[in-house]
Amino acid sequence: MSVNNTKVQDTENTNEWINWIEEAIDKEHLNYYEYKQFNNFREIGFGNFGKVYRVSWKNLEKNFAIKSFFNINIITIKEIVREIIYSGVGKCDISYNHTALIVMRIGV
Numbered sequence: 001m002s003v004n005n006t007k008v009q010d011t012e013n014t015n016e017w018i019n020w021i022e023e024a025i026d027k028e029h030l031n032y033y034e035y036k037q038f039n040n041f042r043e044i045g046f047g048n049f050g051k052v053y054r055v056s057w058k059n060l061e062k063n064f065a066i067k068s069f070f071n072i073n074i075i076t077i078k079e080i081v082r083e084i085i086y087s088g089v090g091k092c093d094i095s096y097n098h099t100a101l102i103v104m105r106i107g108v
Ligand SMILES: Nc1ncnc2c1ncn2[C@@H]1O[C@H](COP(=O)(O)OP(=O)(O)OP(=O)(O)O)[C@@H](O)[C@H]1O
Pocket: 044, 045, 046, 047, 048, 049, 050, 051, 052, 065, 067, 104, 105, 106, 107, 108
């Protein structure tokens, strides 16, 4: 799974959280999006953990917000899980500047 390609700090705890995400995808509790299905990246904000982009999906009119997390570590991975549970619609493939990406509904 692509999350392993990021700059993950290789602690047991971090791996547990990554496993949680991967299992949730396997069991289809989480949607998984290919990064290449998104285009028209426009930066719309940034927070403590990374940047947020407005993106188009599969060249359709459908827009999503994508949140990127830099320097994946135990703190950010917990934040990713929290965001996925409370506001996310899914997790995205990782390829953008080696960051983890989650996909959210647009609008805050
Ligand atoms: N789903 C979204 N749709 C549209 N804009 C968003 C969305 N999520 C975040 N944003 C924009 O990106 C900015 C940063 O959001 P982000 O969640 O990264 O940080 P935060 O909530 O301000 O703080 P923290 O980093 O502590 O979570 C927000 O202030 C908002 O302007």
